[in-house]
Amino acid sequence: MRICRFTSGDDPRFGLVDGAGEKIAEITGDPLYTRIELTGETFEVADVRLLAPVIPRSKVVAIGRNYADHAKEMGSELPAEPMMFFIPNTSVCGPGDPVVIPTFAHEISYEAELAVVIGRMCKDVRPEDARSVIFGYTVANDVTARDLQRGDGQWARAKGMDTFTPLGPWIETDLDVSDLRVTSSVDGEPRQDGTTADMVFGVAEIVAHASAAFTLLPGDVLLTGTPAGVGPITPGQRCEVAVEGIGSLSNIFVSADDAANGEG
Amino acid sequence: MRICRFTSGDDPRFGLVDGAGEKIAEITGDPLYTRIELTGETFEVADVRLLAPVIPRSKVVAIGRNYADHAKEMGSELPAEPMMFFIPNTSVCGPGDPVVIPTFAHEISYEAELAVVIGRMCKDVRPEDARSVIFGYTVANDVTARDLQRGDGQWARAKGMDTFTPLGPWIETDLDVSDLRVTSSVDGEPRQDGTTADMVFGVAEIVAHASAAFTLLPGDVLLTGTPAGVGPITPGQRCEVAVEGIGSLSNIFVSADDAANGEG
Known part of the structure; x- marks a missing residue:
């Protein structure tokens, strides 16, 4: 469905x-x-x-550096365990919504990701039971301010600002996510083209790792990382992210000044 | 009140x-x-x-290294801006609740903090208007797994695990927070004894900085950092944290194994 x-x-x-x-x-x-x-x-x-097909009641748990080729392009080591950070529900927006870039963020990037929507309250889920707590899957753009990511240490602002987490276009409940194309384009030009088969940690391992630390609630969302090909996007440009078998999600990026002036 | x-x-x-x-x-x-x-x-x-006097609908925004003496004891530089990280609502527990230490966390510390409870939805609040969006103040223990904090890079697990954010005992709505004692003790032995007067960034600046990045919702909580004197706490020990003019919050720490066996 x-x-x-x-x-x-x-x-x-x-x-x-x-x-x-x-x-x-x-x-x-x-x-x-x-x-x-x-x-x-x-x-x-x-x-x-x-x-947005879901507004998390509690949290988005996102995974960093989960594709080897992306970790390499960022000059990062591969983590030994899934590397988790939080995004608040106030960061979520929907298909077609403008991504608003604050005046103090200058180096913005898109990140196409498979998003997992949790279906029931759970803790300490074993990888082999992960499917039973998953409601379905959607597409996310884990928009990132690289300058804040470098400068702040913790990624709260870099990843969690208002409108920085577009989700959509809908939730697909029946999907084999072991080998799906994950792509992005900016103004129609292809940028990322990866496959979930290249994830360092698969969906079941991510559910297990996150739920070992945090009770997951219905509507919580897990972001599974992005493949190589990230790069800059500037106000006025449109980014489309897609996951095979789900659909695509397109958002225009605007500056906060333009948004305030109603030009967003 | x-x-x-x-x-x-x-x-x-x-x-x-x-x-x-x-x-x-x-x-x-x-x-x-x-x-x-x-x-x-x-x-x-x-x-x-x-x-817990409040369960955030959206987020706890916590500030790191906001007392010079604590930054020094951690071997950290003072940040040029408030350093923010997120804690999810699933981490919040209340007065008297056990803080449950997972089997994979080995070096646990208490951190006594003044907590700010947001009263209305707001964005881009000026420091001089901060008081108008604050509902009141409570006490927090920003429990931290130092080993995970060092190893994970991002502090999601170190700070955001279930029960790692005791809040209470109640919300005081009328309070001058410019110079309040912030204390902690473990099994009755004094550990921290600071004052909010020594915060690097005061409450108004924190509200302004957080709301410049994130829409704050009623019930969102801001943690304002901890003074020097943090240290280890082990299963079976009890930690009491207090803020002058509000009250105190006491929690016993238990291992996940003991909690599972009903000994918590």
């Missing part, structure tokens, strides 16, 4: 998206917490605004 | 605590979101279980 969160002008609704990504069959509530039941109403994807 | 969250066996309730810290007058709902109205019911503090 593909589950989206959307608005047609009023409160957010949830729906099932067809295989072509064109039609939405509305469901009665958030499928993370309620049984899936159709309301009977249908929409065209083109007629609604897709929202 | 002193506002507590407590249980007498059923769902969490909120109440006003008297100056002696002995009596609770129950109020109708969470004062972060509703007007304060007494229900007429009263309780003795001794007869109820105090809970």
Whole structure:
């Protein structure tokens, strides 16, 4: 199933998206917490605004340096264990939303990633049980301010500022994630082209490692790292990130000044 | 006012605590979101279980190295700006709750801190306006696994594991925080004894700096750093942290193995 969160002008609704990504069959509530039941109403994807398919109640746990080729391009060693950092729910935005670059951040990069959506409260999950706590998968752009990442030491600002974590376009619940293309492009020019098969730590290991430290709640999101090919993006440019079998997520980048002036 | 969250066996309730810290007058709902109205019911503090006075909806933003003497004891430079990291809401526990040390963490330290509770949604708050977005203050123990802090690079596990952020005993809404004693003791032996007057960045600057990067939501918590005197604590020991004018917060530390066996 593909589950989206959307608005047609009023409160957010949830729906099932067809295989072509064109039609939405509305469901009665958030499928993370309620049984899936159709309301009977249908929409065209083109007629609604897709929202981030999930707003984490607690946290995004992101993994750094999880593709060898990306760790190499950053001049970093491969970690011996998954390297985790937090992103708050206030950083999440949705498909088409502008990524707003604050005036004090100057070196912005995109990072295409497979995102894992947790389906139930869990702790100390064994890798072989990971699938049972996963609700589904979506696409993330783990937008990063490289200058703040270098200067701050801890990555809270570099990775966790408002709008720096676009998620979408929907959650795919049935997916073999062992070998999926992960790509990005800027203004239509290809930038990243990796595969989840090259992850240093796979999804099951990441779920196990994160849940050994933190209770995971329904709606928590795990970001699984980005392949090589990251690079600068500047205000006015558009970045599209995609994961094979899920879909793509496109966001324009704007400066905070332009956003304040309504030009975003 | 002193506002507590407590249980007498059923769902969490909120109440006003008297100056002696002995009596609770129950109020109708969470004062972060509703007007304060007494229900007429009263309780003795001794007869109820105090809970963490707030569970952040979004995040704890914590500040590292914010007392010169503590930065020195850690062999660290003073940061030029407040150094921020995130702690998730799943790390928060309350007065009297056991702090559970996972089997893979071996070098645990307490850190007594003044905690700031945000009262309304805000972004880009000027230092001179900080007081208007602050709901009140409580006490925090920013429990840290030093071995993970050194080894992981990012401090997600070191600072953000389940139960590593005791908060309490209640929120004091009226307080001049410019010069308050911040203390800790382990099994009754004094360890830290600092004053908020020695913070490198004061509360108003921290609110401004955090809100320049992140939208703050009602119930978000800012931890303001810890003075010198941190040190090891081991399973079976009890740590009490206190901030003058608020109160004290006491937690026993237990190993995950003991907690699993019900000995916590």
